[in-house]
Amino acid sequence: MTTGTPHVERSSTSADQAGRDSPRPGTVAVEARDLTKLFGTNRAVDGIDLTVMEGEIFGVLGPNGAGKTTMLNMLATLLPIDGGEARIFGYDVCSQGHAVRQLIGVTGQFASVDENLTGRENLWMFGRLQGLSSKRAHSIADDLLAQFDLTEAAHRPISQFSGGMRRRLDLAASLITRPAVIFLDEPTTGLDPRNRSQMWDTIRDLVAEGSTILLTTQYLDEADALAGRIAVIDRGRKVAEGTPGQLKTQIGTSSLRVQMAEAADTAAAVALAADLTGETPVVTLAGSGFSVTLNDANQAADVLVALRNHRLDITNATVEQPSLDDVFFALTGHTSGTPTSETEVNRS
Amino acid sequence: MTAANPILTTTSRPAARAVTASVPAREALTQITTLAWRALIKMSRNPEQLVDVTAMPVLFTVMFGLMFGGAVSGSTAHYLPTLIPGIIAMTTITACVGAGIQLREDMDKGVFDRFRSLPIARIAPLAGPMMADLARYAIAAGVTLTVGVVMGYRPGGGVPGVLAGVVLAVITGWSLAWIFLWIGTKARSAGAVQGMSMMIMFPLAFLSNAFVPVDTLPGWLQAVTRVNPVSHVVSALRDLMNDGALTTQVGWALLGCATVAAIFIPLAVRSYSRRV
Numbered sequence: 093m094t095t096g097t098p099h100v101e102r103s104s105t106s107a108d109q110a111g112r113d114s115p116r117p118g119t120v121a122v123e124a125r126d127l128t129k130l131f132g133t134n135r136a137v138d139g140i141d142l143t144v145m146e147g148e149i150f151g152v153l154g155p156n157g158a159g160k161t162t163m164l165n166m167l168a169t170l171l172p173i174d175g176g177e178a179r180i181f182g183y184d185v186c187s188q189g190h191a192v193r194q195l196i197g198v199t200g201q202f203a204s205v206d207e208n209l210t211g212r213e214n215l216w217m218f219g220r221l222q223g224l225s226s227k228r229a230h231s232i233a234d235d236l237l238a239q240f241d242l243t244e245a246a247h248r249p250i251s252q253f254s255g256g257m258r259r260r261l262d263l264a265a266s267l268i269t270r271p272a273v274i275f276l277d278e279p280t281t282g283l284d285p286r287n288r289s290q291m292w293d294t295i296r297d298l299v300a301e302g303s304t305i306l307l308t309t310q311y312l313d314e315a316d317a318l319a320g321r322i323a324v325i326d327r328g329r330k331v332a333e334g335t336p337g338q339l340k341t342q343i344g345t346s347s348l349r350v351q352m353a354e355a356a357d358t359a360a361a362v363a364l365a366a367d368l369t370g371e372t373p374v375v376t377l378a379g380s381g382f383s384v385t386l387n388d389a390n391q392a393a394d395v396l397v398a399l400r401n402h403r404l405d406i407t408n409a410t411v412e413q414p415s416l417d418d419v420f421f422a423l424t425g426h427t428s429g430t431p432t433s434e435t436e437v438n439r440s
Numbered sequence: 441m442t443a444a445n446p447i448l449t450t451t452s453r454p455a456a457r458a459v460t461a462s463v464p465a466r467e468a469l470t471q472i473t474t475l476a477w478r479a480l481i482k483m484s485r486n487p488e489q490l491v492d493v494t495a496m497p498v499l500f501t502v503m504f505g506l507m508f509g510g511a512v513s514g515s516t517a518h519y520l521p522t523l524i525p526g527i528i529a530m531t532t533i534t535a536c537v538g539a540g541i542q543l544r545e546d547m548d549k550g551v552f553d554r555f556r557s558l559p560i561a562r563i564a565p566l567a568g569p570m571m572a573d574l575a576r577y578a579i580a581a582g583v584t585l586t587v588g589v590v591m592g593y594r595p596g597g598g599v600p601g602v603l604a605g606v607v608l609a610v611i612t613g614w615s616l617a618w619i620f621l622w623i624g625t626k627a628r629s630a631g632a633v634q635g636m637s638m639m640i641m642f643p644l645a646f647l648s649n650a651f652v653p654v655d656t657l658p659g660w661l662q663a664v665t666r667v668n669p670v671s672h673v674v675s676a677l678r679d680l681m682n683d684g685a686l687t688t689q690v691g692w693a694l695l696g697c698a699t700v701a702a703i704f705i706p707l708a709v710r711s712y713s714r715r716v
Contacts, residue, residue, distance in 0.1 A: 168557050169556075169557065170553060170556055170557060183459070188461070190460070190461060190462060190463070190559055191459045191460070191461060191559075193557060193558060193559040194459050194460070194559040195459065196557065197557075198553075198554070198557040200550065200553060202550050204550035204551050204552075204553045204554040205550070205551060205554070206478065206549075206551040207549070207551075208478070208481060208482040208485055208486070209478065209481060213481065217474055217475075217477075217478055218554070218558070220470060220471075220474040221471050221474055221475070221555075221558055221560050221564075222558060222559065222560075223467055223470070265554065
């Protein structure tokens with residue numbers, strides 16, 4: 093595992109997988125060793141190590157199908173583990189599932205509330221199931237409905253809820269007994285920007301209140317905004333781990349994307365960009381443009397001026413923060429959407 | 441979401457709770473009744489789910505009474521004491537099939553994922569709906585009896601005999617439902633549960649003494665009907681409702697129900713726990 097306590101910047105070398113454990117302060121909330129899940133011959137999760145400290149937000153970043161949800165489901169006792177082991181606050185996920193379930197709250201990608209019940213009835217039911225008295229379950233339900241801005245919809249059937257409302261109710265249902273560890277599977281996928289930023293605020297508040305959060309996301313900006321540490325997952329394997337700062341340093345601070353007027357000019361443009369930045373530009377799939385990592389945002393101007401001087405016409409140019417694709421390319425040598433051969437030489 | 445406020449002042453700080461290794465029996469009971477409440481709410485909001493215990497018994501009682509009455513007993517009125525206990529047994533078994541179908545549909549829903557992630561008794565998501573279904577069996581028996589009385593059935597066992605019969609029908613429904621619940625955990629879809637359950641339900645209901653006197657059947661079939669627990673239930677229902685007599689048939693019926701439950705409760709719970 094990587095070293096480094098949460099929220100403490102370390103030298104960039106700690107982002108690599110040294111495979112050793114150094115002692116660190118605090119309590120380990122979630123620990124996975126060589127976690128493996130097989131679906132037939134497909135290694136959906138292929139030997140992942142994770143250590144999440146109490147009180148941190150740990151982000152698991154990866155594209156669709158990387159194995160994020162499968163990994164989370166194993167940690168949440170929802171899927172049997174095929175190899176390796178996992179512990180939540182020291183309790184073994186396989187053999188002490190009941191203890192683990194008392195410590196965790198799970199909010200999945202798809203709302204796991206009852207369609208036949210109203211919002212208030214749902215929260216009351218989950219409270220009762222977890223040992224609250226009827227009266228207390230009602231009062232907590234009302235508090236949560238108020239906190240999640242659902243009071244007006246409390247007595248409406250779930251079928252009339254919007255996507256954002258369902259997601260909020262779903263999260264509220266996970267918080268009834270204040271679980272020590274909260275698993276959030278892509279908490280903002282499909283939410284509009286307003287709901288998304290509200291969800292981010294809620295997640296930060298939960299951690300401020302003492303919860304530990306393990307969240308999965310497809311969005312680098314989300315992991316960047318929320319997580320103290322990030323593990324990048326690709327095809328069932330962990331390809332990198334570190335603070336957002338460490339990961340960004342690894343892949344450059346920003347990138348320049350250029351769309352050429354003539355696809356035939358791309359090769360010449362790429363050569364210029366490579367000379368000026370010292371980086372290897374990535375040609376777009378269509379072949380009519382490229383993106384290149386910038387170590388300094390001013391290099392964007394250098395590249396564009398050089399293109400103009402060589403009469404290489406462009407139709408569009410943007411300077412962007414690193415995208416998930418950039419992270420993936422930098423870490424795995426292939427883009428997230430493009431399957432490549434099984435040999436992964438560049439795994440850090 | 442009032443994001444600016446620190447949320448959740450309602451409960452204690454996380455990880456401060458003691459963790460237990462298993463569910464105490466009293467809590468398990470609360471969980472089961474809570475999930476029974478959920479099933480009853482679901483039933484009341486989807487009244488079409490009650491068709492098999494309301495319209496069906498009416499249809500079967502009227503249809504079978506008029507069609508077979510003359511052939512089997514000389515007249516409909518003479519056939520009713522034989523038929524009504526048979527129909528009660530049959531509609532109860534039909535109502536059992538619904539338990540498996542409902543479970544299969546529920547398991548495909550997200551809310552069952554949450555049940556699995558909660559520290560609740562493994563059996564609660566199965567036992568809760570089973571508790572609520574007791575109401576369905578009672579409705580099925582009650583509707584059949586009412587139609588029978590309207591058609592001229594006068595149970596000789598009086599009110600105590602009839603009530604004992606309804607209780608036995610409810611016990612039968614609850615016990616046999618575990619078979620269909622187990623099928624529900626195994627099948628891939630609600631439709632598959634329906635198909636497979638019919639294959640079990642029809643022989644159980646018809647290869648019995650529910651509708652015809654057993655001595656009119658070929659010898660091998662008589663042997664089949666004698667080992668069918670439903671035959672004993674039907675005989676027990678007739679003894680209780682027509683004669684008010686607590687016979688050995690009642691004992692055999694209860695033993696049959698207990699045997700089915702003893703076999704299929706562990707099968708259903710294990711299969712449910714494994715299914716993800």
